[in-house]
Amino acid sequence: MGLPKLPKVSDPGLDETAKMLTPQRIEEVINRVIQKETAARLKVYMNTCVHCGLCSDACHWFLSNDRDPRFSPVGKVKQTLWEILRKKGRVDPDFLKECSRIAHTECNVCRRCSMYCPFGIDIAYLLLLVRRICSLLGLVPQFLQDTVNSHAVTLNQMWVKQDEWIDTLQWQEEDARDEVKTARIPLDKEGAEVFYSIIGPEPKILAQLIANMAQIMTVGGVDWTMPSLDGWDNSNMAMYSGDFETMGRVERVHHEAALRLKCRRIVMGECGHAFRGAMYDGPKWLGWKEPPIPLIHAIDFYHELLTSGRIKIKQKFEEPVTVQDPCNVVRGRGLGGKLREIVRMTCANFTEPEPGLEHNYCCGAGGGTINCGPPWKPSRVKGNRVKAEQFEATGAHIIITPCHNCHSGIEDIVAGYNLGMHVKFFSEILVQVMDVPEDLQA
Amino acid sequence: MYDLISRYLVWIAFAVFVFGMAYQFINLVIQAKRDKVIFPYMTWKHSFRSLLHWIVPFASKNMRIRYETTIVTFFFHLCVVLVPIFLTAHVVMFSFAWGPSWSSLSASVTEWITILVLLALVFFLLRRLMLPEVRFVTYPSDYVLLAVAAAPFVTGFIARHQWFDYETMVLIHMIAGAIMLMAIPFTRLSHMLFFPFTRAYMGSEFGAVRNARDW
Known part of the structure; x- marks a missing residue:
């Protein structure tokens, strides 16, 4: 169709691992995923999609790239999954590198397109399936794979070590006390009303957010705790790379940390993907219909604090x-x-x-x-x-x-x-x- | 030949259609059970809520953005089902064979609807050819499907006007109709069967699980 060439991006996670793939392995992995891990959704979505392109207007990638059809939701599925299925898994490593580029780096699996498809086809699911295949073949952009490796080894996303975790909390508790003098970060408090969990990058690069929460919890008079051991990190990059085994482990540890402390409920920090992992994708993979203990996002929690009057506003923020x-x-x-x-x-x-x-x-x-x-x-x-x-x-x-x-x-x-x-x-x-x-x- | 086709082909076509749809439906249920995450999350309320927003014209945002496609597609789908059922010649044939009869559309109304159905198909074809995002995902089979949907209407129209040899044209028309009927369960035309289910599932996923709207 005479579309301009896209810039070539080198990524060892794709370029180097692709060299290690054999046609047999590719075919075996693809067919195993299709046969063992998919059922009605893939089959029906494939048979129902009439290639109408009506999902295109949903996608920010498509709209921002001047309506380049390679970036439309169905265009991405065409370039990846349709080809994989059409060739029954007999595709080459270079093709799969392109699949990873499209599925991992050019789709945010945000599911906006599902609201634009007249049939309600879950296009993000189809691209996550492509990610799953790529991940099992080791084709994952290197930076993303590194976070997954961190999850697998440390059960947090950013290689935060045990002593660093505790040390960061102590440091943030001190900082919080500069503003609210009784602020504390209670660790491992059994039976607390709130088990508060955050994502790995908070202690690593945005530690002040922990101090903010310590102030908010103290002013709101909330009975809360954080775990001293694994399970404090609610983020989950394995969910997005396609490494669902690691995803399941991470989510299990997070929920079990709250259960071990017999907390009433989990309040999750301000993060969207973490919520998705803990609320939906993780439990589904683990065979739980719902999370084992009540779980709410920070928005819900702030809403409670503000509407119940536990936190009052001194003066509203003026800037637009x-x-x-x-x-x-x-x-x-x-x-x-x-x-x-x-x-x-x-x-x-x-x-x-x-x-x-x-x-x-x-x-x-x-x-x-x-x-x-x-x-x-x-x-x-x-x-x-x-x-x-x-x-x-x-x-x-x-x-x-x-x-x-x-x-x-x-x-x-x-x-x-x-x-x-x-x-x-x-x-x-x-x-x-x-x-x-x-x-x-x- | 005429006798053979009008006597047997219609039965074969209907049998393939009915059993094909039944097979696809049963397969859908079996596969949906295997998927494990379908049935536990489905609710009637959210299924129907979503369906309602996608079978009422302009009730969803995308239908408002792509208003031209919405108008054409609603008209097309309505007529493609109704014309064969309420066409006078079809009703007469049916009551001649089995007795029961129902009211039918007047000849001139059917005539105009047929022309509009064909124009709608031309619209779909032009969309495929002219919109880059549609052309990019178009396979040859998409044109074949358009032709399969167009054939009964084109041939019916020609037969009604008795433009070529009438009997041959009616034969071709019957074959075209049979092909379309038989194609429905086994091609992407199966969206006729699957639409309510994919919609219901997504409506439940959004509504019951995620507390959000999907229109």
């Missing part, structure tokens, strides 16, 4: 703000309404993004895509021009997003398109505007 609806908790949990409520309760000047709520565009970073690392950053930023245009139209200065992937992804978009905006987690706003009672003030 907008929100980035994280796919996994808005399209994935319907928390868009509550997100707006807590933003309106804390901010004086909120502008609604358009499109918003379930129809919001993905940040472009989710689905493990940002974890594919620097080699893939240029295409990721280019592939989300619509996001930049969407934010620019709001005229806001601050973008609030209760999700780590969104946070990092939007920062890249803001820088890439010179939007001059800042990205904040909701906890950063909340610690700024909440009323700290006088007896707690440091």
Whole structure:
């Protein structure tokens, strides 16, 4: 069709591992996955899709790449799964490298396209299936695979060692006490009302968020705890690489840590993919219909604290703000309404993004895509021009997003398109505007 | 020849259609049980909620964005089912053979609907050829399917106007109709059967599990 050539990106995770593949192994793995791990969904989706292309307008990659058909949801399935099935698994390593590029780095499995397909075909599921095949063949972008290796070895995403974890918590407890003098981070407290879990990058690179939470919990008078041992990290990159065995292990440890401490429920920090893993993908893989103990996302928790009056607002945040609806908790949990409520309760000047709520565009970073690392950053930023245009139209200065992937992804978009905006987690706003009672003030 | 086709082919076509659909449906249920994550999450409420938003024109956002496709596709799907059932000649043949009869569309109405159905098919063809995102995912089989859907209408139209040899044309028309009927269960035309189920599952996934809307 005379489409321009896409820039070549080198990634040892694909280039080097592809050299080790044999035709027999490729065929064996593909057919094993198709026969043993798929059933009605794959079969029916394949028979039902009439190749109408109506899912295209859903995809930020397609829209941002000037409607290049290679980036439409069905276009991505055509270039990967249709070919794999048509050739009954007899495909070559170079083709599979392209499959990984498409499925791992050019699709955020955000599921927006499922809302645009007239049949409701779960296109993200089909691309996750491609990832699964690639992962079993060892074809995963190197940076993403490194996080998976970390999960497998340390049960956290960022190679955080045991002593580093405890040390970071002590350091953040001290920092929190500079603001709220009785702030504590209770470890391993049996029977606590709230088991609070976070993602690996928090202790590694965004530790101040832990101190924020210690302040919020203290002011809100919440009976909470964090685990001293494995299970504190609720993130799960294995879910996105296609290494579902590791995904299952990570989720089991997370839930069991909360069960061991006999906590009433798990409150998860501000992260979307972590919520997806703990709430849906992990339990499904483990054969649980639902998580074994109640589990809520930070948005729900903040909403409770604010509406119940446990936390009061001193003075609203004045700068103009907008929100980035994280796919996994808005399209994935319907928390868009509550997100707006807590933003309106804390901010004086909120502008609604358009499109918003379930129809919001993905940040472009989710689905493990940002974890594919620097080699893939240029295409990721280019592939989300619509996001930049969407934010620019709001005229806001601050973008609030209760999700780590969104946070990092939007920062890249803001820088890439010179939007001059800042990205904040909701906890950063909340610690700024909440009323700290006088007896707690440091 | 005419006798043979009108007597037996229609039966074969209907048998293949009915048993083919039954086979696909049973297979769907068996496969859905194997998938394990389908039935536990399905609810009637969210299934119907989603279906409703996708069978009422413009009730979903994408139907509003792609309004031209929405108009054409609704008209096309409605007529492609109704015309064969309410065409006078079909009703007459049926009641001649078995007795029961029902009201039928007037000749001129059917005539116009047929023309519009064919124009809708031309629209689908042009969409395939002209929109890059559709052409990119088009296989030769997609054109064949369009032809399979068009054939009964084209041949019926020609026969009604008695443009060529009438009897031959009616024969071709009957064969074309039979091919389409038999193709439904075994090609992508099976979306006729699968649509409510894929929609219901996604509606439940979004509504019951994820507390979100899928339209």
